[in-house]
Every structure is written in C-alpha cells, then in structure tokens.
Amino acid sequence: MSDLAPWVEVVLRAVAVLAAFLVLPLIVGQTEHKVMAxxxxxxxxxxxxxxxxxxxxxxDGVKFVQKEDITPARADRxxxxxxxxxxxxxxxxxxxxxPLSPTVVGADVDASAVLVLAVIGVGIIGxxxxxWASANKYSLLGAMRAGAQLVSYELPMVLxxxxxxxxxxxxxxxxxxxAWKPWWLLWQLPGAVVFLVAALAELxxxxxxxxxxxxxxxxxxxxxxxxxxFAFFLLAEYAGIVVMSLLxxxxxxxxxxxxxxxxxxxLWTVLKGFLVAVVVIWLRVxxxxxxxxxxxxxxxxxxxxxxxxxxxxxxVGVVVFP
Amino acid sequence: xxDGMIPGLVRGLATTARSLTRHTHTAEYPxxxxxxxxxxxxxxxxxEENCTSxxxxxxxxxxxxxxxxxxxxxxxxxTPGGRARQRNVLDRFAIDFSLCxxxxxxxxxxxxxxxxxxxxxxxxxxxxxxxLHEKDRLGAWMATVPAPxxxxxxxxxxxxxxxxxxxxxGSAGAAGAAGAAGGTRGVGLPTRVRRETATATTPPAPTAxxxxxxxxxxxxxxxxxxxxxxxxxxxxxxxxxxxxxxxALPVAERTATLPAAEQTSxxxxxxxxxxxxxxxxxxxxxxxxxxxxxxxxxxxxxx
Numbered sequence: 001m002s003d004l005a006p007w008v009e010v011v012l013r014a015v016a017v018l019a020a021f022l023v024l025p026l027i028v029g030q031t032e033h034k035v036m037a038x039x040x041x042x043x044x045x046x047x048x049x050x051x052x053x054x055x056x057x058x059x060d061g062v063k064f065v066q067k068e069d070i071t072p073a074r075a076d077r078x079x080x081x082x083x084x085x086x087x088x089x090x091x092x093x094x095x096x097x098x099p100l101s102p103t104v105v106g107a108d109v110d111a112s113a114v115l116v117l118a119v120i121g122v123g124i125i126g127x128x129x130x131x132w133a134s135a136n137k138y139s140l141l142g143a144m145r146a147g148a149q150l151v152s153y154e155l156p157m158v159l160x161x162x163x164x165x166x167x168x169x170x171x172x173x174x175x176x177x178x179a180w181k182p183w184w185l186l187w188q189l190p191g192a193v194v195f196l197v198a199a200l201a202e203l204x205x206x207x208x209x210x211x212x213x214x215x216x217x218x219x220x221x222x223x224x225x226x227x228x229x230f231a232f233f234l235l236a237e238y239a240g241i242v243v244m245s246l247l248x249x250x251x252x253x254x255x256x257x258x259x260x261x262x263x264x265x266x267l268w269t270v271l272k273g274f275l276v277a278v279v280v281i282w283l284r285v286x287x288x289x290x291x292x293x294x295x296x297x298x299x300x301x302x303x304x305x306x307x308x309x310x311x312x313x314x315x316v317g318v319v320v321f322p
Numbered sequence: 323x324x325d326g327m328i329p330g331l332v333r334g335l336a337t338t339a340r341s342l343t344r345h346t347h348t349a350e351y352p353x354x355x356x357x358x359x360x361x362x363x364x365x366x367x368x369x370e371e372n373c374t375s376x377x378x379x380x381x382x383x384x385x386x387x388x389x390x391x392x393x394x395x396x397x398x399x400x401t402p403g404g405r406a407r408q409r410n411v412l413d414r415f416a417i418d419f420s421l422c423x424x425x426x427x428x429x430x431x432x433x434x435x436x437x438x439x440x441x442x443x444x445x446x447x448x449x450x451x452x453x454l455h456e457k458d459r460l461g462a463w464m465a466t467v468p469a470p471x472x473x474x475x476x477x478x479x480x481x482x483x484x485x486x487x488x489x490x491x492g493s494a495g496a497a498g499a500a501g502a503a504g505g506t507r508g509v510g511l512p513t514r515v516r517r518e519t520a521t522a523t524t525p526p527a528p529t530a531x532x533x534x535x536x537x538x539x540x541x542x543x544x545x546x547x548x549x550x551x552x553x554x555x556x557x558x559x560x561x562x563x564x565x566x567x568x569x570a571l572p573v574a575e576r577t578a579t580l581p582a583a584e585q586t587s588x589x590x591x592x593x594x595x596x597x598x599x600x601x602x603x604x605x606x607x608x609x610x611x612x613x614x615x616x617x618x619x620x621x622x623x624x625x
Contacts, residue, residue, distance in 0.1 A: 039338040043348040286334040 017096045017106040024095075025238035026057045028245075031274075032238075032281045033057075039285045060231075067227035072135055075224065079133035084225070084232035087126025090119045091239040098246045099174045100266035101256040111171040113161055116247060120202065123236065124150040127204075127211070130233070131221035142220020145292060146211035149201055152299035153208075157198035159307035160191040163314040164251045173247075177255030184252070187317060191310040192252040194303050196279075199244040201299070203237060205280060207287040210295055245276035360468070363424060364443035367463035368415055372436035375410040379428035379437060387421035388428060389414060415457040420450045438467040 004012070033056060037044030049055025071080055094116045096106035109115055124146060131143020165171050167188065168179035185192075201208040212220040222233045249255060249272035258268040290298070349356060358364075375392035391414035397407045429437040440463040447453050473480070479487075 035342065038346060039342045041341050041344070041347045043346050043350070046350070282335065282338060286338045287331060 013096075013106050017092070021092050021095050021239060024242045025235055027274075028241050028277050028281075029057045029238050030054065031278065032284075035278060035281050036285050039282070064228055064231035069227040069229060070224075072224050074135040076133035076135070079129050080224075081229070083126045083130035083133060084229040084236070085126070086129055087123050088232050088236040088239065090121075090123040090126075091236060091243050093119045094243045095239070095246075097173070098243065098250060099177065099255065100246070100269040102174050102178070104266040105174065108174060109172075112173045113165055113171050113176065113251075116173070116243075117158055117161060120240075120243065121150065121154060123240070124202075126233075126236070127221045130225065134221070134224040136224050138217040138219075139221045139223050141217050142211045142213070142223070145213075146204060146221060148292075149204065149208065149211060149295065152296055153198040153201040153303070156194050156299060156303035156307040157202065159304070159311055160195040160198065161251065163191045163307070163310045164188060166311070167314050167318060169318075173250050177250045177257070180254040180257060182254070184254075188252055188310070188314070190306050190313070192248070194307045194310065195248060195252065196276075197298075197303060199248065200280065200283065201295070203240040203244060203280075205237070205241070206284040207290045208295060209289055210292050213289065241277050241280055242273070245280065246270075246273040248276045249273040358441050361439065361471075362441040362443075363426065363439045364441045365419070365439075365445060365463055366417055366422070366426075366429065366460065367438045367440040367442075367467050368417075368457055368460035369436050369438070369464055370412060370415065370457055370461050372432075372434045373412050373415060374434055374436075375412050376433065378431050378433065382427050382431045384425060384427065385418075385421045385423055387418040389416040389418070412457070415460065416454055417460060418454045419445070420453040438464065440464070440466045441468070442466045 030053075034044045034052070045053025045056035047053055048059045071077055097109050097112045097115055099105035099108065099112075127146045128143045131139040131141075131146070134140070164176055167184065168176040170176055170179065204211050212222070217223075222230060225233060246269065249269055253272045253276075255272070256265055256268045258264065261268060375390055377390055380386075380388040380390050390412070392410045392412050394408045395411045397409060399406050426439065429439060442463050445453075445455075478484075
C-alpha cells in the first residue's frame with residue numbers, strides 16, 4: 001500500500017472502510033433475524049434472495065428508499081434532517097480506527113482507544129437532536145432518556161477501557177491487542193463485563209432500550225422519522241453493534257491473536273467480534289427491558305464501583321507483576 | 323438487584339439457547355401443506371344427483387347464502403295407462419362463500435346427503451364477488467370429501483341397509499301380513515314390559531311393608547333387559563329406552579326415597595286395564611316426563 005500515491009491510498013482505505021461499514025451491519029442484522037427467530041422457535045425470513053432469506057435486509061433497504069421522506073410541519077427542519085447523519089457518522093469514524101490486525105486498519109492513530117470512545121459519545125447527539133427537533137413529546141422523552149443513559153454508562157465504560165490501557169501501558173488499540181495475554185481473560189474479567197453491559201446500554205439495545213420502549217413512547221426519538229432517515233438510525237444501531245463487538249474483541253479477547261494467527265490474522269478479530277455480536281443478540285432475546293430507575297441504579301450502584309475495583313486490581317497487577 | 327435475579331437471568335439465557343438448538347414450530351404453509359385433522363371443515367361440496375331442490379338448506383341457512391333454482395319436469399308414465407309423474411330438476415345451486423359462516427346447518431339439514439364437508443380450504447379469491455361458487459365448482463369438491471367414518475362395532479345397521487333388506491313392495495299378500503303381525507307384536511311389547519313393572523310396583527301399596535320394596539326394582543330390571551332380545555330389532559330400538567325409563571328409573575327413586583303408604587298416591591291408576599293402557603301410551607310415546615313430574619310433585623308434598 002505504501003507504494004501508492006498518498007491520495008490513492010487514502011481513497012482506497014476510505015472505500016474499504018465504507019464497504020465494511022455497509023456490509024458488516026447487514027451481516028449482524030441478518031444474524032439477528034435468524035438467531036432471534038430460532039431462539040423463539042421460528043424460522044425467520046425465508047424467501048428474500050432465495051436461500052433462507054439472505055437478502056431480507058437488502059429488500060428492507062430498497063423499501064426504505066422508496067418511502068416518502070416526511071418532515072413534520074412543526075419540526076425544526078434542519079436539525080431534524082441532520083440528526084440521522086450525526087448519529088451514523090461517528091460509528092463510521094470509529095470503525096476506521098479499530099484495527100482488525102496490525103496491518104488491516106483503516107487509519108492507525110495514536111491513542112485510538114481515546115478517539116473511539118470520544119467519537120462513540122458523539123453519536124448520542126444525533127438522538128438528542130432527533131428528539132428535540134421532532135416536536136413530539138414521545139421523541140423528546142426518548143431523547144432525554146437516551147441522554148441520561150449515556151451520562152450514566154459512559155463513566156463505567158471509560159473506566160473499564162482505562163483499566164485495559166493501564167494494563168497494556170498504551171492507549172493505542174494495536175498496542176493493547178499486541179500486549180494482550182490469555183490470562184488477561186481472568187484478570188480483566190470484571191472490566192470486560194462492565195464494558196459489555198455499558199456498551200449494550202450505549203447502543204440502547206435490550207435490555208437497555210428504555211429510550212425506545214415501543215410499548216410506552218412509540219419509538220422514542222425516532223418516532224417521527226420515515227424512509228431513508230429512519231433506516232439510517234437503524235443502520236447506526238447495527239453499526240454500533242459492529243463497532244462495540246470489534247472493540248470488545250480487540251480490548252478483551254486479544255484481537256487477532258489465536259491459533260494459526262500468521263495465516264488467519266484479521267479473520268480472528270472478525271470471528272471474535274462476530275461471537276460478541278451473537279451474545280449481544282442473545283441477550284436481547286433472553287432478557288426483558290429494564291425500567292428507567294433500575295437502569296440508572298445498575299450503572300451507579302454496580303458498574304461504576306466494579307469498574308473502579310477493576311482499575312485498582314489492574315494497578316496492583318501492573319505494579320506487582322511488571 | 324435482588325438475590326434471585328442472577329439465576330433468573332441465567333435461566334433465561336439457557337432457555338433461549340435450548341430453543342435455538344431445537345426444531346422450529348413454524349408451519350411452512352405454502353411450501354408444505356398443513357396436516358389437517360380428520361374431517362376438517364374447509365368448504366361445502368355438493369352431490370348434484372342427490373339434491374331434490376327441497377330448499378331446506380337454503381331456508382335454514384342463517385346467512386341466506388344458498389341460491390337454488392329449479393323447474394318441474396314431467397316424466398311419462400312407465401306403464402300403459404299409468405299416471406305421468408313430475409320431478410324437480412336442479413337448474414342452479416350456488417353458495418356464496420363470502421357470506422357463508424361455515425356453521426354447517428345446511429349439511430345437517432339435508433335429508434338426502436347432497437351436501438358434505440370437504441377439507442379443501444385453498445379457494446381464496448382476489449375479488450370477493452368471485453366467491454359465489456356454482457354447482458359445478460361445488461361438485462368438483464366432492465372428490466376431496468373423505469369417506470364416512472366406519473360404524474361403531476355392534477351398532478345398528480344404517481337406515482339405508484335396513485330399507486334395502488325389506489321385501490319388495492310388489493309381493494303384497496304374505497309380506498303385508500307379516501308386517502301387520504310384526505306391528506301388533508311391536509305394540510304388544512311395551513304392554514308386556516309395562517305390565518310387569520305395574521304389577522311389581524303395585525303390590526307393596528296395600529301391604530305397606532318397606533322391606534318388600536327393593537324387590538320390585540330387581541324384578542323389573544331383568545324384565546326390561548330380557549324382553550327386547552326376543553323381539554324384532556326395529557321395534558327394539560324404538561321401545562327400549564321408553565320402557566327402561568318408565569320402569570327402572572321411577573321405581574328405583576321411589577324405593578329409595580318414599581315410604582310405601584305414599585306410593586299409592588303416586589300411582590293412582592296403577593291397577594287393572596286402565597293402568598296398562600296409560601303406561602302403554604306413555605311408553606309408546608317414549609315420554610318419561612309423564613312419570614317424573616309425579617315423583618317430584620310428590621316429593622314436594624312430602625316436605
């Protein structure tokens with residue numbers, strides 16, 4: 001790649017990241033369709049595309065494109081129209097800096113762990129914009145809940161990542177994954193649990209989907225959205241699953257390290273990330289939605305102390321076993 | 323964060339994981355035809371040859387969704403000098419399945435088995451007006467009607483078989499006499515059964531001895547059971563239930579509940595030929611209500 005002219009390389013990397021950004025969420029979505037269906041004793045989509053409904057999400061995308069793009073009369077037009085992109089693009093940026101292997105990475109940045117966490121936090125602004133601009137009380141309620149959720153769960157998440165960074169002695173995701181050793185699975189286990197729970201909450205995935213809570217506030221901040229803009233919000237959710245799963249694989253499961261890593265390489269990262277995504281789907285199918293107060297309580301009473309303990313444990317480990 | 327929460331969450335995960343590994347319950351209907359229960363009620367089929375245009379189905383239909391048109395046709399006399407006969411010819415038989423509520427009353431009410439339930443159910447149409455099906459379409463569904471279920475072992479022959487077994491109408495003399503004899507014998511049957519019960523119930527009345535009462539019941543029941551076996555089958559089915567009800571049931575109730583002195587007031591006509599005749603009529607009509615109210619009114623009077 002380094003032989004190419006710089007601008008060609010930039011374009012190629014951008015296209016590759018964009019392709020991954022468009023394909024991986026669809027794979028996760030299709031997996032969710034089928035895994036959830038079979039966990040509920042159903043078959044899921046069977047017709048689209050001919051073989052076990054593999055093209056169902058493509059068909060859904062075509063449907064969304066055909067639908068009318070409605071902006072409510074009393075909506076704050078520009079904010080309303082901009083919100084889906086504000087929600088979607090941070091995950092694109094995050095995906096660009098997550099390494100699948102030391103070489104397969106969209107953009108190798110120093111302190112990429114910090115960058116990813118910072119960028120993911122921006123996505124919530126899209127939800128807040130959507131809720132505010134919709135001129136709909138359900139949307140506003142959903143957006144407020146989403147904001148409260150982010151404030152609560154960002155802290156344990158950052159603490160958990162800080163613990164791993166402390167253990168590896170680096171803020172670069174590539175360095176963290178290279179410093180990873182199998183016994184970290186046990187050492188960083190509390191942090192891993194905290195990260196997974198906080199990631200679910202950040203993505204507003206069940207059981208933390210209080211901001212959407214379709215049985216009480218319609219569809220939260222996305223109530224007024226139609227067509228392609230609504231599809232972008234959904235795409236943002238699944239892109240978020242991809243980003244969080246890959247991040248979990250890189251931070252806590254050693255990324256590309258594993259048997260035959262010289263041949264498999266980045267496939268290991270993708271495989272581990274996929275398994276984490278399946279777990280995310282599994283939790284959605286199995287567990288009921290948490291109430292707002294339970295949700296806040298879980299964050300402040302359990303996750304933050306656990307993350308702080310993990311940080312202390314990591315610090316002791318780093319000092320005692322250098 | 324109650325203590326019971328974590329096991330519950332783990333159990334939830336285990337449940338979904340288990341159903342992931344098991345077979346799904348989805349009915350893949352258009353690809354795999356469903357396994358319908360026997361004698362499913364999908365659509366109403368018509369045997370046109372059986373229909374006499376009697377209009378019973380059309381009139382009983384709660385939705386008025388059956389349309390029948392017919393005309394009369396004159397059949398020439400079969401014998402020289404005979405009378406020409408008329409018969410109904412079915413012109414149109416249509417069922418509007420957009421109105422039909424699948425109650426099956428038309429099928430129940432048809433005296434000639436012209437209508438049948440078919441398990442066929444795939445006759446949806448794009449336009450609701452296309453659901454009015456004429457007799458050719460209704461007749462085509464007859465091919466899907468399952469054969470009638472077998473009779474229970476030991477049950478009586480179907481009416482058609484009994485009718486076919488009867489001697490032909492032409493041989494008048496001997497068969498007519500036999501029929502008349504059978505008729506008288508059939509009428510005589512309840513008389514005999516009833517006489518035994520009457521004589522069995524009346525004796526305790528004058529003696530007024532409670533110890534003698536269980537006996538009439540034990541005497542009457544073998545009589546009712548034994549009597550029909552010697553009689554023709556046709557009479558047996560008609561008379562048996564009435565005889566059993568009039569003889570066994572009230573006697574058992576009386577012996578269980580009433581002192582003998584009051585029994586005389588229950589059955590005032592239970593002596594002589596009048597009692598026999600009354601019992602005869604009750605048994606022939608198959609009407610046990612004539613006997614039962616007397617018992618109940620008597621019980622009220624006793625209290």
